[in-house]
Amino acid sequence: MSLLPTNATAAERALEEAMLAKIDLSKVGRSWDPATCPAQDLPFLAWGLAISHWDTTWTEAEKRAAVAGAIPFHQIKGTRAAVEQVLARFHPLLSIVEWWETSPAREPHTFEVRANSLEIPVDFLTPETADAIIRDVAAAKPLRAHFDFVQSLEAQAKIYMAAGGMAGSLHRADYHAEHDTSRDWSLVLQTEDGEPILTEDGADYLETA
Structure with a gap:
């Protein structure tokens, strides 16, 4: 039987259910820390932090680094x-x-x-x-x-010509191709x-x- 008032929020009811189920809530804080979050939960933490790109082939260290950099990246996005x-x-x-x-x-x-x-x-x-x-x-x-x-494919060519110690001419050709x-x-x-x-x-x- 719930002891919460009828106007209790969904979060309050979920918290009550977790306490009645004797779930150890002390681990919740660790799950939001990229350094201590269990490896199998890192994709969920990445989703919670709205990481725009996630690669399942990354190493655990790369995944933790991506999660740790999520908030600083959002600040300059x-x-x-x-x-x-x-x-x-x-x-x-x-x-x-x-x-x-x-x-x-x-x-x-x-x-x-x-x-x-x-x-x-x-x-x-x-x-x-x-x-x-x-x-x-x-x-x-x-x-x-x-x-x-x-x-792009870019190339530059320079040709120098001189005679009698005097500068003669300079030719520069620029090539640029785009695909x-x-x-x-x-x-x-x-x-x-x-x-x-x-x-x-x-x-x-x-x-x-």
């Missing part, structure tokens, strides 16, 4: 720093070029995530890795910003706040039929 942090997790040479950093300038509130093929090994950027980068950047970027993922494999984000379902909606297993985003 929606900024360039958050996107740079996401990219650094994949490869240190992935870069961001915002609309005002291009010549000529692009549309406001747009940016590119660039992977230079001369610096990043071709075997690194598999279709699966590219999809993961796009997914995590989409979750970290400002809501109003749109971006393209660009795998755009960006996902069509117009098909991805979003929440009212503009956040892309993950599938039930968290491996991809839901798309319109």
